[in-house]
Amino acid sequence: EPEVTQTPSHQVTQMGQEVILRCVPISNHLYFYWYRQILGQKVEFLVSFYNNEISEKSEIFDDQFSVERPDGSNFTLKIRSTKLEDSAMYFCASSGSLAGAVGERETQYFGPGTRLLVL
Amino acid sequence: AQTVTQSQPEMSVQEAETVTLSCTYDTSENNYYLFWYKQPPSRQMILVIRQEAYKQQNATENRFSVNFQKAAKSFSLKISDSQLGDTAMYFCASHTGTASKLTFGTGTRLQVTL
Secondary structure, X not given: OOOOEEEOOEEEEOOOOOEEXXXXXXXXXXXXXXXXXXXOOOOEEEEEEEXXXXXXXXXXXXXXXXXXXXXXXXXXXXXXXXXXXXOEEEEEEEEOOOOOOOOOOOOOEEOOOEEEEEO | OOEEEOOOOEEEEEOOOOEEEOOEXXXXXXXXXXXXXXXXXXXXXXXXXXXXXXXXXXXXXXXXXXXXXXXXXXXXXXEOOOOHHHOEEEEEEEEEOOOOOOEEOOOEEEEEEO
């Protein structure tokens, strides 16, 4: 069964450093998302991406964050200058295909996450 | 803003028994979807079940079923014949209207015991 993959599984970085989290969405999906989950808290939406542009973003997704689909398979989240409070689990998700069955766009499948620790 | 509320932080059930996890939501939209996701200790988010708001019939997936009460804005998850592998955090989530994001509740930690 197709699945979303994410690399790395764990990342430790120093405050102020740049990190890039990578995701390979399900191959025929068109909509891509990033969420984060601070330890012990609920999952929070960061950004959604469709047709090579951001379609929605939350207030968390400030100028320190950017997303890119550099090729036909990868979807990346970059944090330019990490802060201690960026420590969290980051999930990539994807949904929707050209076939477009009812509910397909809304049903998001998540990757296994990248655990980011900022020291 | 959309809200999803899970009022049970923790629940416990014995193996082979049935447990129901509660969720309420708030939306002014007519077109929306509701989901339950499971997060085991590995922290992966696994889709358990989906309910379309326009469908009156409650969704079922093997041992998992929902009780969708649209007027009450309630969406509970019933797990039948609980198994040790069902031990996890369970998150209720909504997707409403033309927004692209999922809105999650705070989760219910379910422990299945022998």
